[in-house]
Amino acid sequence: MEYMVVLGWILLLTLTLFYIHNRNSKLTEEIKTLKKALNTKEMNISDSLVHNATNQDSTENFSLHDETIHLISAGKSRESISKKLDIPVSRVDLIVKFNKLKKEKLSDSL
Numbered sequence: 001m002e003y004m005v006v007l008g009w010i011l012l013l014t015l016t017l018f019y020i021h022n023r024n025s026k027l028t029e030e031i032k033t034l035k036k037a038l039n040t041k042e043m044n045i046s047d048s049l050v051h052n053a054t055n056q057d058s059t060e061n062f063s064l065h066d067e068t069i070h071l072i073s074a075g076k077s078r079e080s081i082s083k084k085l086d087i088p089v090s091r092v093d094l095i096v097k098f099n100k101l102k103k104e105k106l107s108d109s110l
Helices: 002-073 078-085 089-109
Strands: none
């Protein structure tokens, strides 16, 4: 009789261990899936941040361009524009040259 009780406990323990092992395997697979999803989301967030930063830089560049041309048209010197906008004089020169080329291209196409 004691032999049967011990055998029952061993069977119950074996079934419990089998269940725990099976559940652990499923959880391991689920963790892998969640890690892949998290990695994908992190990549998407990273790409989004880079895209937003690029758009912000582009917007700032257009704003600098417009303000530089406005100040040049108002008769300000390249050095004073450089100080006011906190950009190098060479960048002011580049913006002015770019604007001149753009105007020439527009007049050529008309």
